[in-house]
Amino acid sequence: MSQHRQKTVLSGMRPTGPLHLGNYVGALRGWVKLQETHRCFFTIVPWHALSSEYENPKVIKEYTFEVALDWLSAGLDPEKSVLFIQSEVKEHAELHLLLSMITPLPWLERVPTFKEQQQEIQDRELNTYGFLGYPLLQTADIIIYKAEVVPVGEDQAFHIELAREIVRRFNRFYGEVFPEPQMLLTEVPKLAGTDGRKMSKSYGNAIYLKDSPETIRKKISPMVTDTRRKRRSDPGEPDDCPVFTLHKAFVPEEKRAELAAGCRSASIGCLECKKVVIEALIQEFATFREKRAYYEKHPKLVWEIFEEGNKKAREVAEKTMAEVREVMGLVFPGGQSTPGKV
Ligand code: SF4
Known part of the structure; x- marks a missing residue:
């Protein structure tokens, strides 16, 4: 100390x-x-x-x-x-x-x-x-x-x-x-919420720390992305994508840079990109969920x-x-x- x-x-x-x-x-x-x-x-x-x-x-x-x-x-x-x-x-x-x-x-x-x-x-x-x-x-x-x-x-x-x-x-x-x-x-x-607006309990668009892996998947998978990416072959801009605000908070920098490049060159699809942040979140809160289940019981x-x-x-x-x-x-x-x- x-x-x-x-x-x-x-x-x-x-x-x-x-x-x-x-x-x-x-x-x-x-x-x-x-x-x-x-x-x-x-x-x-x-x-x-x-x-x-x-x-x-x-x-x-x-x-x-x-x-x-x-x-x-x-x-x-x-x-x-x-x-x-x-x-x-x-x-x-x-x-x-x-x-x-x-x-x-x-x-x-x-x-x-x-x-x-x-x-x-x-x-x-x-x-x-x-x-x-x-x-x-x-x-x-x-x-x-x-x-x-x-x-x-x-x-x-x-x-x-x-x-x-x-x-x-x-x-x-x-x-x-x-x-x-x-x-x-x-x-x-x-951080954007599931409807693309600022994440807030009062908007009903929040992803909670206690959400199960299934709920996290269900909430993020249908989220709106950069509107330029109408088709898989359309390049996008991560800085204009609500989902990418989650990447910025939870995906390590190197991986994030790779995804951003993939988005701009249309070499990856949104689903693939979302999967990365979904997995990162599930991982980040794995211990959290265990502890919470314990405290809920006590x-x-x-x-x-x-x-x-x-x-x-x-x-x-x-x-x-x-x-x-x-x-x-x-x-x-x-x-x-x-x-x-x-
Ligand atoms: S590839 Fe990723 S950053 Fe680009 S628009 Fe889709 S979800 Fe957003």
């Missing part, structure tokens, strides 16, 4: 059900590597899911379990990382409340995803405090562990900028408690692993909150938050 202090990483996922290849390539695959070199906290965030799913919260527990299964099966290791459920560490809520006191409203109103998602999701009322405060809760999730590195996709960049601004403001008022978290931008190749074990993680997370979060209460003058004689009592 390195002599240097490992930097602290935090990242999270909303419990929206089983994870698809986009979630894997965009986050999970990188996290599995990060846990080798960093002190990692990975959290499933039910409170964030509630900001839009408040009318039907019952699914959140089931979805949390699905994400937990996928995490463990994909190689997140409770011996190396703290895997936990955000809403089981109540200190996040306290820090969120305290941060809400110092955060100017326009900082939240100008977050681009706030307006975008309000327009996108028309079927429910999102003009709520919770929805507006989403990035603030995210800030609390990150800084309560004094995370220095936050791996995120580009769409989350603004949220991390906001977290940094809030940290600066907090530290200016009360003293240097929190480090400014740095963004670790994950380069995410855009739900108690899964919840125990996460409860262990919740405990470890709580210890750190409690320590930070003792410090926060202290610098904010919120420690009262004999009170619950007296240092040493937490």
Whole structure:
């Protein structure tokens, strides 16, 4: 192990059900590597899911379990990382409340995803405090562990900028408690779903990590390819082919170059080309499927692993909150938050 202090990483996922290849390539695959070199906290965030799913919260527990299964099966290791459920560490809520006191409203109103998602999701009322405060809760999730590195996709960049601004403001008022978290931008190749649009659970076009080899075949075989390839003898352009986005994420470079050349010269057919990525996916998730089948049969074990993680997370979060209460003058004689009592 390195002599240097490992930097602290935090990242999270909303419990929206089983994870698809986009979630894997965009986050999970990188996290599995990060846990080798960093002190990692990975959290499933039910409170964030509630900001839009408040009318039907019952699914959140089931979805949390699905994400937990996928995490463990994909190689997140409770011996190396703290895997936990955000809403089981109540200190996040306290820090969120305290941060809400110092955060100017326009900082939240100008977050681009706030307006975008309000327009996108028309079927429910999102003009709520919770929805507006989403990035603030995210800030609390990150800084309560004094995370220095936050791996995120580009769409989350603004949220991390906001977290940094809030940290600066907090530290200016009360003293240097929190480090400014740095963004670790994950380069995410855009993965196409089975209908050629961006892979997304809500479009119903996703390929899931837990899909069986048969399902993977059934989903990819009929996928639309580059429309120039009407006949086998027509050359195509891999960069314009939705299927090839999967090749870019899962087929080794050398083989991919060979397929791209074959596509451009029409020396291979689409079926043959698809077969390569289908086999690559089946191979990549072989161990995953075995592990998932095991954990599915042992739900108690899964919840125990996460409860262990919740405990470890709580210890750190409690320590930070003792410090926060202290610098904010919120420690009262004999009170619950007296240092040493937490
Ligand atoms: S040969 Fe491969 S890359 Fe080319 S259009 Fe067909 S599936 Fe796409």
